[in-house]
Amino acid sequence: MTKVHVSLPEDAEEGLQAFIDEVDGRLASDEDTCTVVRDTLIDLFGDREAWERWQNGKPVSPATRVRLQGYDPCNATLEAEYYAEKDEAKFKRSKHLQWLWRQFDATPMADNVAFALRFRQTLADHLFAEAGDNLRIFKGVTFSYGHNISVGDNTVIHDDVHLDDRGKLTIGDRVSISDSAHIYSHSHDTVDQTEVRNYHTTIGDDARVTYDAMVNAGVSVGENAIVGARSVVQGDVPAHHIAVGSPAKSVKVKPGFEEVAEPLDAGGERRADEREIPYELPDDIEAFDEFDRDLDGPVDSHRRE
Template identity: 65%
Template sequence: MTKKRVSLPDEAETTLRAFVDEVDERLSGDEDTYEVVEDVLVDLNGDRDAYESWKNGASVSAAEEARLRNYDPHNVTLESEYYAEKDEEAFEESKPLQWLWRQFDNTPLADNVEFALRFREMLANHLFAEAGEGLRIFKGVSMTYGHNIELGDNVVVHDDVHLDDRGKLELGDRVSIADNAHLYTHDHDVVDQTKVSNYRTVLEDDVRVGQDAMIRAGVRVGENAFAGAKSIVQGDIPAHHVAVGTPAKSVRVKPGWESVAEPLDQGGKDRREQRRIEFDLDLDESEEFDEFDRERTPPN
């Protein structure tokens, strides 16, 4: 083993545990989630005096007022807010929690690993569709919504990973995702990039994804398989296979698993259509938005 147990001093442990428990209790209670998030962010940023003074009518600069208003999730927009096919009711619930997740990572406490891991694990239980026990989610992890993510037990997600859940993202037990990896659940049409398809992307138990790897939308990575660093996985990886490269190909079976693994030539098969998620858009012309506004019909 290459790690050892580390603990905080008793007083720091007691204080930080009390804070995590307090936020957890408030998010679980009857308080408005938006108000809880605003309140927590004010204190996390040490801005209580300035915030209360402004709320009581004190004159502040435009820049300071913008900063103070930014603690309230009602006053912010997220990229995923523009996605027309999203579940509006689910997004209304997950938006303030996602804002707390993102803004927490901008505070000094986010670098206190022992505390930050427990804070994110607590928040994951409120934000994600499912969140198992023993989660270890590090700094800079981003997601589309959060409410379409399912995590098993003892999942590890390292720094700066992107968990796209525009479709649905499912990670089994003991999955490990290395730094800067990207896991996708949506894809764009080659001709018309405004046309989006959503999928279920599945990583089964004990999967490992290497640094800077990309898992394409709709892929299934089988149990105990490994996607190597910087690989681009565009088709399924069978259980116990090691896949590397661009596009990723199965190059070996993990030693000791040869008797139960599929042959290497079974790797890379495209079964994405089996995991497509259909949706209907119900928009009037005033709601439609195309940032490109260009002709997309081929000449022939």
């Protein structure tokens, strides 16, 4: 093994656990989530004095006011807020928790591994559809909503990973996702890029998605498989296979699993259509084309087909 146990001094451990327990308890209560997030961020950023001054009617600079208002997620928007097909009821709370997650990562405490891993586990317990035990999520991990993610036990997700759950994302037990990997659950139409399709993407138990790799929407990475660094996975990776390249192809079966693994030529099937998650948009939605194009030409014709 290459890891050792590390512990904090007793007084530091006591303080951080008290903070986590307080936030956890407030998030589990009926208290307004915006208020919990706002209060937590004000204290984490050391802005309580400025907040109280502003609340007591004393003047603050415009920049200070923007900063103080910005601790409240009700005063912010996120990219996913603009997605037309989102579940409005689920997203309302997910947005608030995601705001706390992202802003926490901007604090110095986000680099204190012993504290930050436990705090993100607590947030994941409230945000994800499922969050397994001993989930280790490092700094800079982002996601679309959060509430369409399920993660198993003893999984580790390293720095700057993007977990797109615009569709649905299921990650198994003991999975390792390395720095800067991107795992997607939605794709855009080749003609009309504003047309989105959502899928269910899965990463099996004991799988590894290594550095800077990309897993496309609707892909299944099988149990105990490995996706090589900077690979682009467009089709399924069978269990126990090692897939590398762009597009990724199975090049080897992990030693010791030859008798139970499928042959190398079994990999690469694109089965996303079987895993599409259909959705309907409200009739009264005020949709718009963010590229401000003339839709009377090929794009509109394609849409009507």
